[in-house]
Every structure is written in C-alpha cells, then in structure tokens.
Amino acid sequence: MVTSSDPLTVDCVCIGAGPAGSTTAALVAQHGWKTLLVERDPMPRFHVGESLMPETYWTLERLGVVDELRRRAFTRKQGVQFVTQQGKETRPFFFRQHDDRESSITWHVERADFDQMLFENAQRLGADCRDRTRVTDIHFGEPGEPHLLTLKPADGEPYEVRARVVVDATGQQAMIANRLGLRENYADLQKAAIWGYYRGGARMPDGEAELTTIMNTSDKDSWFWYIPMSGDTVSVGLVSDSDRMKRTRGTAEEIFQQELANCPVLQQRLEHAELVSELRVAKEFSYSTREHAGEGWVLVGDAYGFIDPIYSSGVYLALKSGELAADAIDEGFRSSDLSAGQLAKWCPDFEQGVDLIRRLVRAFYTRPFSFGGFMKEHPQHQSNLTDLLIGRVFGNEAGDIFDDMDPWIRQLLMSESVE
Numbered sequence: 001m002v003t004s005s006d007p008l009t010v011d012c013v014c015i016g017a018g019p020a021g022s023t024t025a026a027l028v029a030q031h032g033w034k035t036l037l038v039e040r041d042p043m044p045r046f047h048v049g050e051s052l053m054p055e056t057y058w059t060l061e062r063l064g065v066v067d068e069l070r071r072r073a074f075t076r077k078q079g080v081q082f083v084t085q086q087g088k089e090t091r092p093f094f095f096r097q098h099d100d101r102e103s104s105i106t107w108h109v110e111r112a113d114f115d116q117m118l119f120e121n122a123q124r125l126g127a128d129c130r131d132r133t134r135v136t137d138i139h140f141g142e143p144g145e146p147h148l149l150t151l152k153p154a155d156g157e158p159y160e161v162r163a164r165v166v167v168d169a170t171g172q173q174a175m176i177a178n179r180l181g182l183r184e185n186y187a188d189l190q191k192a193a194i195w196g197y198y199r200g201g202a203r204m205p206d207g208e209a210e211l212t213t214i215m216n217t218s219d220k221d222s223w224f225w226y227i228p229m230s231g232d233t234v235s236v237g238l239v240s241d242s243d244r245m246k247r248t249r250g251t252a253e254e255i256f257q258q259e260l261a262n263c264p265v266l267q268q269r270l271e272h273a274e275l276v277s278e279l280r281v282a283k284e285f286s287y288s289t290r291e292h293a294g295e296g297w298v299l300v301g302d303a304y305g306f307i308d309p310i311y312s313s314g315v316y317l318a319l320k321s322g323e324l325a326a327d328a329i330d331e332g333f334r335s336s337d338l339s340a341g342q343l344a345k346w347c348p349d350f351e352q353g354v355d356l357i358r359r360l361v362r363a364f365y366t367r368p369f370s371f372g373g374f375m376k377e378h379p380q381h382q383s384n385l386t387d388l389l390i391g392r393v394f395g396n397e398a399g400d401i402f403d404d405m406d407p408w409i410r411q412l413l414m415s416e417s418v419e
C-alpha cells in the first residue's frame, strides 16, 4: 500500500547510485534541476570493478572530485600488462609514455569508497540523495505527462514520486530494459567471473608503477585479473566462458583453484598471499540494449549495456554516459523536448566508441590472438592500441587499428584451420 497522498515532484529521478547514477544526478542538479538520486543499498556498498581507465579523468574533473581522489589512498595505475598463455609477460602499455598529462595516471579504487565519494558529491552539487530506498515500480506517463515511481525505504512505508525524466542507472538490474524487453545478450560473450581479495600478493618494488595485469591461463580458456589496491590488498579475478564453468563441476573455490593451477605466473605472485575475503561470483553480465531512451526516460551505465571486464571499461562508460545523458536532459528541459530523440542524442557517437572497445574485446577472445604478436607485425599501431586501452575511443582515429587487426586475425584463423 502506498502512503502519502501528495507525491513528491521532481524534474529528474536517477535510479541507482553507482558511478552512472551519481554522475547523472550530480550534473543534472548542477544544471539547476530538481533531482532525486535513489539507491536501494545502504551507502557505502560493495561493488566489483576497481581498475579505472585513464579517460575517466575528464568526467571526474568536471564533477570536481579529482583533488579528493588524489587525497584518498587509492593506488595509482600507470598501465596495463598482458601475460600470454606461455607465461610470457608482454611489455607493459605505460599510459604516460603515450601522453604525459596527469590524466594518464589513473587509479585502482575500492569501489565502496569511490562510489560513496560520487554519491556525496551528487549531494554537494544539489541532488537529493537517498540510499536504502528501492524503486519498486514505474508507471510511465503519457507523452508530456510525468512518470510516477513507487519508492520503498528499507525501514519505512512506500511513497510515490512524480518525475519528468527517469534515468535508469540500476546497473545489471537494468530495470527499464528488462521491463520493456530491450535487453540483448551477446551470444559470444557469455562469461562468468569468480573473484576475491588477497593480502600479501606480489607488488611492484617501492616507487615503481602499479599496473593492471591480465593473465591468460596455459590453455587460454580463461584469464585472471590482478589489480593491486591500497594497503596490501590485491583484487584477483577469474573470467571464463559461462558454459565452461557450468561444465566444470565444483564449488567456486574449487573452480578458482583449478584455474589457478593453470596459471603459474599468478601462482608465483600469490605464493606468500592469503585470501582475505569470500570468493564472489558474477555471470552473464554482457549485453546491449536495443533502445537507449524513450519519452522522458534514458539508460546509462550498465543499465545501457556492458561488454566485458577485460579492459576495465565499465566505470569509464558509466561516467561518460552519465555525463552525456545529463547534458541531453538539461537541453531537453530547456527546449521542452523530452522525446527519445533528444534524450538519446548522444547515443550514436557513444555507440561508435563502445563499438571499438567491443571489437577489441572480441579480438582478445579470438584464440590465436596476442597483443605481442600483433604489435610485432604492426608496430605502427602502438599509439592506436594505447589510445584504446586509455579509453580514447570517442572521435579519434584509434579505430584505424582494425584495418590491420581484422585481416591479421582472419589470417591466423585460416592458418590454424589448415594445420
């Protein structure tokens, strides 16, 4: 039963206080619109996804949180390294060698702290931020009419909110996309992940750059991430085909240990380490959405889509889509146009950038592919590749790399099938 006869009325409701929701809410509020940000969990709340891409810098700067990020003890991330299935550590991609601006050094963040910081920042910029409050229902209004949402606080009675614009930032819950049947899974990217946090794993010597390392297992059926975080903690995660994990009988711990036995480089790094958390599991997290906005609503972050964790692009795309959507919403309010066309104005360019990441993800999962092998034959693409790993995928030439990478992969596949 919904109490309160007079619904709260706002311009914009953002559902979900991950990076996407907090960014959208902060910037819509900063534009001067009455904004409500609702999060079902108590903040701070745990979340996976610690390794940032350097291009997050520009949205974080616009949000005004870069000084706060520097002040916090998050580990600085200076590059990405890949380890082949033969255990060979490839030359790291150091972002600063490519571009010496401060933005090239990014962070490995504890997501609970990072997301809390963005949530508080949305409040600072004028949004009404309510955690422990779940949106349980949305009744879409007729064109020109506000939408009606039902909110349920963890320890209170449900109440209603009227909003001209609803931003779905519910992450993998993808509330609106699921409700309207807009979600489309990538058949070839159905992966699962098992991860935990270690103390005492190998770190770079003092003063040397920390990296995100991606390690293939010896059969190349799976890979691990290795993300050194603050203190002595390292986030270590296994990613493999969902079907393969289902076929491998055993608990998450058993599967994780079996794959660890296939990854000697990681075993070495964890030789003196202790697992200090439970192992968590996520699966079938990769999907896109057929439409990204409608009359008075728009999708951002994972609710818009998620590709794969391999290049740590999730938080970046969440921040970026939040920023672009916020500006489209502001423009829509000013011009009294809250149509799908207006609210999704940014999506075609955004999709082009997302597509470059998606193509690089698919290249990684092509069995004979290796970055080392490709760079050896096409050293002229070092700069394009580093651009992609930095996240510079919007409106530049980094995509030219695929003119050579796609034929190169096709050739590898052909010579494999001949053998």
Ligand SMILES: Cc1cc2nc3c(=O)[nH]c(=O)nc-3n(C[C@H](O)[C@H](O)[C@H](O)COP(=O)(O)OP(=O)(O)OC[C@H]3O[C@@H](n4cnc5c(N)ncnc54)[C@H](O)[C@@H]3O)c2cc1C
Binding pocket: 015, 016, 017, 018, 019, 020, 021, 038, 039, 040, 041, 045, 047, 048, 049, 050, 051, 052, 053, 133, 134, 135, 136, 169, 170, 171, 172, 173, 175, 193, 237, 282, 285, 300, 301, 302, 303, 306, 309, 311, 312, 313, 314, 315, 316, 318
């Ligand atoms: C295994 C794995 C590893 C990853 N590693 C990385 C990485 O290293 N780097 C990286 O950048 N990204 C990584 N990601 C992706 C990253 O975690 C996400 O892309 C990112 O968190 C998306 O942010 P978001 O704001 O869209 O959603 P989220 O951060 O998921 O936030 C959504 C919020 O909505 C809330 N919510 C849901 N439903 C409701 C409701 N009905 N009412 C109110 N609130 C609601 C949720 O509680 C949640 O807090 C990884 C993902 C996976 C699966």
